[in-house]
Amino acid sequence: MNALVRQSLASTVLAACVLMQAAPVAAQTAPAPAAAPAIPPSWAQGRSAEQAASSLAPHPPGISSLPANEIPVDKLKLPPGFKAEVWASGMPNARSMVQSPAGTLFVGTRFPGNVYAVVEKNGQREVKTIAKGLHRPNGVAFKDGALYVAELSRIIRYDNIEANLDNPPAPVVVFDALPKDEAHGWKHMKLSPDGNYLYFQIGAPANIVVQPVTHAQIVRLNLKTNVLETVAHGVRNSVGMDFHPVTRDLWFTNNARDWVNDDLPNDTLHHVTRKGMNFGYPFCHQGDLPDPDLGKGRSCDEFDKPALKIGAHVAALGMRFYTGAQFPKAYRHNIFIAEHGSWNRSKKSGFDVVRVMLDGKGKVVGKEVFISGWLQGDDFWGRPADVQVLKDGSLLISDDVAGAILRVSYAK
Numbered sequence: 001m002n003a004l005v006r007q008s009l010a011s012t013v014l015a016a017c018v019l020m021q022a023a024p025v026a027a028q029t030a031p032a033p034a035a036a037p038a039i040p041p042s043w044a045q046g047r048s049a050e051q052a053a054s055s056l057a058p059h060p061p062g063i064s065s066l067p068a069n070e071i072p073v074d075k076l077k078l079p080p081g082f083k084a085e086v087w088a089s090g091m092p093n094a095r096s097m098v099q100s101p102a103g104t105l106f107v108g109t110r111f112p113g114n115v116y117a118v119v120e121k122n123g124q125r126e127v128k129t130i131a132k133g134l135h136r137p138n139g140v141a142f143k144d145g146a147l148y149v150a151e152l153s154r155i156i157r158y159d160n161i162e163a164n165l166d167n168p169p170a171p172v173v174v175f176d177a178l179p180k181d182e183a184h185g186w187k188h189m190k191l192s193p194d195g196n197y198l199y200f201q202i203g204a205p206a207n208i209v210v211q212p213v214t215h216a217q218i219v220r221l222n223l224k225t226n227v228l229e230t231v232a233h234g235v236r237n238s239v240g241m242d243f244h245p246v247t248r249d250l251w252f253t254n255n256a257r258d259w260v261n262d263d264l265p266n267d268t269l270h271h272v273t274r275k276g277m278n279f280g281y282p283f284c285h286q287g288d289l290p291d292p293d294l295g296k297g298r299s300c301d302e303f304d305k306p307a308l309k310i311g312a313h314v315a316a317l318g319m320r321f322y323t324g325a326q327f328p329k330a331y332r333h334n335i336f337i338a339e340h341g342s343w344n345r346s347k348k349s350g351f352d353v354v355r356v357m358l359d360g361k362g363k364v365v366g367k368e369v370f371i372s373g374w375l376q377g378d379d380f381w382g383r384p385a386d387v388q389v390l391k392d393g394s395l396l397i398s399d400d401v402a403g404a405i406l407r408v409s410y411a412k
Contacts (some may be wrong), residue, residue, distance in 0.1 A: 040225060042066035042183035046208040046259040046293075058343045061111045062383065065092045065403020072381055073406060076373035081328075084371065085405035087396060088118045088125050094398045094405060096188055096318065098140045104162055105388070106130075106147055107398060107405070108140040110186050115140065115149055117165050118405065130161070130168045138239075139189030139200055143223075148318060150187035150200055153178040154222065165345065175221055175228065179214055181205040184237040193248045197222055201252075203237035208257045208282055210294060216281050218252060218272070232272055233405070234279040234303060240319040240386065244331060247362055251307070253281040253316040254339060256285050258344040266291050267307035267316040269337070269356065269364070277304045308364045314339035314350030318386030318398070326393025327410050333358060336370065338384035338397060353384055371397075 037043045040047075043058050054311070068089040093109040094116065100106070105118040115131040131137065146159040154176035158168055171214030179185065184203025191198060197220040204216040218232040218241070231250065241252035245394045250272040256265040265285035280287065280303035282294045290298060310316045322331050334355050340347040342352035355370040374382045384404040389395055394409040 006014070009384065015357070018107075025309070025399050035352075040096055042206045043258065045206050045345060046257060048259070051259055055342055055347070056411075059341075059383075062093050062399075062401035062403060063111050065090050065094075066381075068404070069400075071404055071406075075376060076371055076406075078371050078408065081412060082371075082408055082410050084397075084406050084408050085193040085375035087405045088127055089402075089404040091116045091118075091405070092125050092403045093400045094403055095385040095400050096138050096140050097391065097396060097398055097405070098142050098384050099388060100142045102162055103391070104165075105396070106140045108138045108149065109399070110138045113137060115147075116224060117161075121166065128165050130158070130165055131171075136186040138186040141189045141191040141198055143191055143195055148174065148189065148191075148198060150189040150198075152185045153180045155189075155198065155200075174223075175226060177228075178202065179205070181215070183207075186239070188239045188241060189310075190218070190241045190243070193243050196224060198324060199231065199250065201235060201241075201288055203235075204281060207259065208291065208294065208349050210282055214279075218250070231275060232270070232277045234284075235270070236280045236281040238270075239317040240337065242320050242335075244362060245321050245323050249362070251319070251335065253319050254279070254306070254308070255315060256312075257282070257291070258313070260285075260289075260292065262345050262347070263312045266309035266312050269308040269310055269316070269319075269335070270304075271307040271362070278302075279304050279306065307358060308367060310337065310354070310367070311339070311349055313345045314349075315342060317384075318388075321385045322389060322395070324389050324393025324395075330357075331355070336387045336395060338387050340383050340385055340400075341375065341380060348375055348378060348380070351383060352378050353387065374399075 068086045071086050073084045093111050095105045097107040098106050107116040109146050113134045117130050119129045129154045136152040137149045149156050155174040156171035157174050183205050187200045189200040201218050202215050202340045202361050204211045217230050219226050237255045238252045254268045283298040284300040286309050288300050313393040316337050317340045322334050337354050339350035339352050341351045351374040352369050353371040357366040359365045374380050382399040384397050385400045386398045397406045
């Protein structure tokens with residue numbers, strides 16, 4: 001090996017040694033990679049840069065109950081001839097309701113994980129807690145002596161429940177292949193008029209997002225075959241539904257997205273006239289408002305329209321057709337909707353029960369506030385969550401902040 005080659009090889013080895021010694025130093029001094037931005041909670045998703053500093057946030061859930069004598073029903077404003085009273089209390093977070101043919105009222109909850117039963121005993125109403133520790137047992141339905149409960153990701157059943165209210169049986173799992181998303185995962189449930197299906201919603205997994213095909217829809221579970229099928233698409237979050245007493249068509253409420261502005265979009269009322277309808281979410285809201293981000297390149301004309309714009313951010317939840325005979329004739333087959341009340345609005349809206357009038361062909365012809373008074377100034381003492389028509393024609397209203405059921409009756 002000549003001197004020139006030996007000198008070149010030595011230089012190469014020396015350079016390699018220098019690089020090996022310098023590498024740890026370089027690794028120690030290199031800047032750390034930037035931390036990924038924190039993912040906001042689902043309710044905060046969709047905010048613009050200007051809205052990011054907003055102090056608006058969802059109200060804390062009702063997880064306690066007011067004593068019956070401290071529930072200010074005297075503050076409620078009703079039409080002439082109607083009165084409101086406390087019907088049952090001591091049910092923290094009382095929400096969805098269903099009454100059995102024998103008269104027992106079953107009440108689901110969202111947060112405590114309880115299910116209640118209200119029964120008449122010695123001329124008095126008694127509240128029993130028949131289930132504890134369930135996961136978002138909001139939806140309830142009753143069929144053939146059994147209570148069905150919709151949890152976040154499954155449907156369960158308590159057989160022969162009324163004979164065992166003091167010692168309920170272990171629930172039977174009916175269906176457990178539902179999504180586990182917490183955002184809009186709680187369910188409202190309704191038995192079909194023929195008793196063959198359980199209808200409920202699978203909400204969008206965030207405020208505004210292009211959802212998986214399994215979400216943002218109304219579905220029904222066939223109780224004979226255990227097959228789940230889609231009834232309607234493009235539904236962000238429905239927490240109230242009922243069937244028209246004459247046509248048997250499905251109607252439901254829908255909560256629109258947040259963080260557009262104070263007055264848009266409206267919550268909506270929908271009428272299902274054919275299977276597979278698409279009501280637009282996430283591309284279109286309230287039937288005529290393209291989403292400011294996801295609606296680009298889309299048209300609201302692609303989608304089915306709502307039957308009614310209810311109001312911006314009012315949180316329209318439980319709804320029922322009035323099928324009783326106690327109220328004046330003009331109320332027959334009207335829709336009552338519990339408006340839980342807004343949080344995503346600088347001036348609160350909702351916190352009332354509204355009445356929706358239909359004509360003889362089932363078309364919406366008007367809407368008015370039926371009961372107000374839960375909101376006093378900028379403060380609220382309760383939040384209506386669901387409505388239920390009793391056999392005597394009176395109307396029950398669940399309140400998940402007061403933890404009570406109110407009864408509205410009419411006398412000429």
